[in-house]
Structures are given as structure tokens and as C-alpha cells.
Amino acid sequence: MTNDSITNNNTMKKSSVEEIRSKFDQLADQYTNIEKGQDTALDSPLCMELISKAASIYNPNAHAIMDLGCGGGNYIVKLTALLPNVDVTLVDLSENMLKTASKRVNYNISGKVSTIQSDFRSANFGIEKFDIITAATTLHHLRSKDEWILVFDKIYKALKPGGSFWITDVILHANPRLDELMHQGWFNTLESNVGIEKLNWVKEQYHKEYTPVTLNFQLDLMKEVGFKETIILHKHFCFATFGGIKDKN
Numbered sequence: 001m002t003n004d005s006i007t008n009n010n011t012m013k014k015s016s017v018e019e020i021r022s023k024f025d026q027l028a029d030q031y032t033n034i035e036k037g038q039d040t041a042l043d044s045p046l047c048m049e050l051i052s053k054a055a056s057i058y059n060p061n062a063h064a065i066m067d068l069g070c071g072g073g074n075y076i077v078k079l080t081a082l083l084p085n086v087d088v089t090l091v092d093l094s095e096n097m098l099k100t101a102s103k104r105v106n107y108n109i110s111g112k113v114s115t116i117q118s119d120f121r122s123a124n125f126g127i128e129k130f131d132i133i134t135a136a137t138t139l140h141h142l143r144s145k146d147e148w149i150l151v152f153d154k155i156y157k158a159l160k161p162g163g164s165f166w167i168t169d170v171i172l173h174a175n176p177r178l179d180e181l182m183h184q185g186w187f188n189t190l191e192s193n194v195g196i197e198k199l200n201w202v203k204e205q206y207h208k209e210y211t212p213v214t215l216n217f218q219l220d221l222m223k224e225v226g227f228k229e230t231i232i233l234h235k236h237f238c239f240a241t242f243g244g245i246k247d248k249n
């Protein structure tokens with residue numbers, strides 16, 4: 001595994017899980033715009049489309065999908081529009097997010113919706129239960145290297161053979177100057193898209209809550225826990241969208 005994964009950013013004191021849960025509980029209606037997606041993430045509509053299409057190319061006969069940190073459900077709504085004959089499991093800290101996402105995804109699918117209100121570090125995902133697992137702008141809440149390993153390993157084990165795992169999130173770059181350039185690119189884009197007030201809010205949230213890692217760390221970790229193939233779908237400044245495929249046998 002590459003050694004460039006964890007930066008100084010991780011040594012700063014971050015919000016507690018309870019603080020994060022409580023914040024997102026108030027924000028459910030900010031994560032339900034299916035056209036724009038998350039307006040503070042880069043290329044959100046494109047990333048929703050890429051993950052939905054890639055997952056349905058790899059697992060066209062999926063029966064079970066799990067969305068980690070589902071928020072208001074944009075990613076799972078987009079994906080189940082293409083794969084409606086599935087059971088869906090939603091995982092999130094926030095009860096309001098789970099209620100909002102459940103209601104929206106229920107319209108799309110012929111199967112059932114189950115919810116797990118839990119930290120994805122401690123939740124039990126089961127073994128070989130899912131054809132597809134998604135995690136959109138949420139894994140940056142993992143802190144130590146051990147937590148990343150724990151969660152990727154659980155995800156790999158929870159996938160059926162041939163299943164796929166898709167992430168879109170903020171990433172770090174190992175070189176600090178390049179990392180700064182990439183983050184500045186995001187912040188400049190945000191300032192013109194959503195304005196200075198929202199940009200300042202995002203920066204505050206970033207310092208309080210985010211502990212992202214590099215794309216290479218995540219791709220290497222996917223291989224280390226067992227994924228056969230990794231795929232990069234998109235990268236723009238400090239955002240990447242990518243996946244891992246579990247071997248069929």
C-alpha cells in the first residue's frame with residue numbers, strides 16, 4: 001500500500017460522530033435535488049450519472065444494493081431508476097436523512113427498503129449480501145488508516161462475487177503544493193457557482209469534518225482487501241469518482 005495516505009490534516013481535532021449526526025439531521029432537504037445533486041461537490045450530476053451507469057453495466061442483474069452515507073438519497077434514486085428490481089439497504093447516521101431517502105427510493109423499486117441508522121464503522125453489513133455498494137461524499141469522515149482498512153474490508157466481504165463498489169469523494173494529493181492547487185481549483189469553482197458565503201461555510205465544514213485520503217491510497221486498499229479490478233470514472237481538481245470490482249469466483 002502506498003504510504004502517502006494520511007496527511008497533517010488528520011491530526012487536527014475533528015467533530016464527533018454525534019456532532020456530525022446532529023448537523024446532517026438538520027440538512028436532509030439540502031440533499032434531494034436530483035438535477036443538481038450536491039451543489040458543493042464538483043460535477044455532481046455527472047458523477048451520479050457515471051456511477052449509476054457503470055454500476056448497471058457491471059451488475060445489470062443486481063438484486064440488492066447498499067448505499068453508505070445515503071443522505072437524502074440522490075445517488076440511490078439515480079441508480080434505482082436504472083435498476084428498479086432490487087432491495088435497497090440505506091446506511092446513515094441521521095434518522096432524517098434515512099427517512100427522506102427511504103421515501104424517495106421506495107417510489108423507484110419493486111423490492112423493499114431497509115435502513116441502518118449507524119456509523120458505517122460499526123454497522124454490520126453481512127457477508128455476500130449485495131451486488132452493488134455505493135458511498136458518495138461520505139467516506140471522508142473516516143479518520144485513521146485502520147478505519148479505512150476496516151470499512152473497505154467489510155464492504156468487500158458484504159459484496160457478492162462479481163459485485164461492485166463505487167465511491168465519489170474529495171481526495172488529497174500527496175504533494176502538498178499540488179494538493180493546495182487542486183483544493184484552490186475546487187474553492188474557485190465553488191465561489192463562482194454558489195457564492196462566497198457558501199464557500200466559507202464549506203471551508204469551515206472541511207476543517208471540522210473532512211479527513212480525505214489520496215486516490216492512490218484508496219485504489220491500493222481496494223486491491224489489498226481483495227478487489228480484482230479498480231476503475232477510475234472521473235477526476236476533477238480534488239474530487240474523484242471510482243470503483244472496485246470483486247472477482248466472480
Ligand SMILES: C[S@@+](CC[C@H](N)C(=O)[O-])C[C@H]1O[C@@H](n2cnc3c(N)ncnc32)[C@H](O)[C@@H]1O
Pocket residue numbers: 017020021024025031038068069070071072073074075091092093094097118119120121135136137138141
Ligand atoms: C455530504 S452527505 C452526502 C449524502 C449523499 N451520499 C449524497 O451524495 O448526496 C454525507 C452523509 O454521510 C452521513 N455520514 C457521515 N458520517 C457517517 C458515518 N460515520 N456513518 C454513516 N453515515 C455517515 C451523513 O449523515 C450524511 O447524510
